Amino acid sequence: xxxNIALTGLNAANEDLSVTSNNLANVATTGFKGxxxxxxxxFASTQQGAIATGNGxxxxxxxxxxxxxxxxxxxxxxxxxxxxxxxFIVSNNGAxxxxxxxxxxxxxxxxxxxxxxxxxQGYPPLANGTFNTGGLAAITLTTNESQPKATSTAQITANxxxxxxxxxxxxxxxxxxxxxxxxxxxxxxDSLGAAHTASLYFINTAPNAWExxxxxxxxxxxxxxxxxxxxxxxxxTPANGQVAFPAYTPATGAAAMNMTFNFSNTTQYGGNFxxxxxxxxxxxxxxxxxINISQTGVVQAQFTNGNSVNLGQVALATxxxxxxxxxxxxxxxxATNASGAAVNGVAGNSGFGNIQxxxxxxxxxxxxxxxxxxxxxxxxxxxxxxxxxxxxxVTQSIINIRG
Numbered sequence: 001x002x003x004n005i006a007l008t009g010l011n012a013a014n015e016d017l018s019v020t021s022n023n024l025a026n027v028a029t030t031g032f033k034g035x036x037x038x039x040x041x042x043f044a045s046t047q048q049g050a051i052a053t054g055n056g057x058x059x060x061x062x063x064x065x066x067x068x069x070x071x072x073x074x075x076x077x078x079x080x081x082x083x084x085x086x087x088f089i090v091s092n093n094g095a096x097x098x099x100x101x102x103x104x105x106x107x108x109x110x111x112x113x114x115x116x117x118x119x120x121q122g123y124p125p126l127a128n129g130t131f132n133t134g135g136l137a138a139i140t141l142t143t144n145e146s147q148p149k150a151t152s153t154a155q156i157t158a159n160x161x162x163x164x165x166x167x168x169x170x171x172x173x174x175x176x177x178x179x180x181x182x183x184x185x186x187x188x189x190d191s192l193g194a195a196h197t198a199s200l201y202f203i204n205t206a207p208n209a210w211e212x213x214x215x216x217x218x219x220x221x222x223x224x225x226x227x228x229x230x231x232x233x234x235x236x237t238p239a240n241g242q243v244a245f246p247a248y249t250p251a252t253g254a255a256a257m258n259m260t261f262n263f264s265n266t267t268q269y270g271g272n273f274x275x276x277x278x279x280x281x282x283x284x285x286x287x288x289x290x291i292n293i294s295q296t297g298v299v300q301a302q303f304t305n306g307n308s309v310n311l312g313q314v315a316l317a318t319x320x321x322x323x324x325x326x327x328x329x330x331x332x333x334x335a336t337n338a339s340g341a342a343v344n345g346v347a348g349n350s351g352f353g354n355i356q357x358x359x360x361x362x363x364x365x366x367x368x369x370x371x372x373x374x375x376x377x378x379x380x381x382x383x384x385x386x387x388x389x390x391x392x393x394v395t396q397s398i399i400n401i402r403g
Contacts, residue, residue, distance in 0.1 A: 002391045008056030009384030016377040023365045031101030031331040032363035066322045069364035078104045081361040084353020086316035090118035101331040112139045122312040131313045139312040146303035148193025151282030157265040158275040164204040182273040189282035190254035222246035229268035293357035296348040317342040
């Protein structure tokens, strides 16, 4: 019986050595999670139920350890690490797998994939700037140009000098500086993305009364629009500050430009004419300059025109029992009955960690601890082997006595 007991010890120690060896072999594997050998003692019982001598040891479970690995910066935008709970969701020909290995790259179709070609899953963008969290889809990075947007609104922050007098010449002419008091300009864009110079001319008509005249590329647009101010320098009319100038048709073949200027941030105080800010909402065609991934997993394409476009949001999954996941290799897992169904969500939400772009999570195996485990397992193996040798000597002695 002692031989059988020692044999169970040998088998258990050998399994422990195998687990430790696998841990050490994957010290440099990105996203790898080490395992721990858990033992259980064996007992036999008589027909009366009384516990007899122990029967040795058995490996009860090789338990995966999902502790956080160290995160190292790589500088590659598509490298991602989960800081906290959660797994990346990847599709393997429609079957969903889960991984902590964030070494992603692009395939020939511009889709974000793992090294083995599995598609990273996320939530597609909606027109209102949110994401469709009702279903998963592959994340694809666009390389198309950003379409231009025609200027439709503009806003000016400026001060018109109180006490100004009407200009000497009338009517207004952009080429006659004696027909207006002050001027400023800004760049606007048509529907084809072509840039145009829009100029605003301010003409004093009476105390606290002004007119604003718009020209685009030197062409006068409509008639002067009235602006009146209170005795404390605040804009009175138009009440909402909005002035809609007539349409301007550019020579580029673009659609007519209908622009509304907001003068609500203009004042009439003593002092000189001054423009603090001029803003407009149009932009020209943009070339892709890079991809940005936020801590919540929002993937954005950034363009030279200052525009950014949401391409999707990386989805994460958590499980009630992560140790119940089935290992598939390549630092990936699949769900089982023991793990429970995946709970999908996004980084930063309750129960989910954050995503760090340009970083990777290293294996969580502690090399020093693994080497100590190896020595311990080796000593266990040697002790049980010695037990077998001792039992063999005892048996041989008994045989010799009988002989």
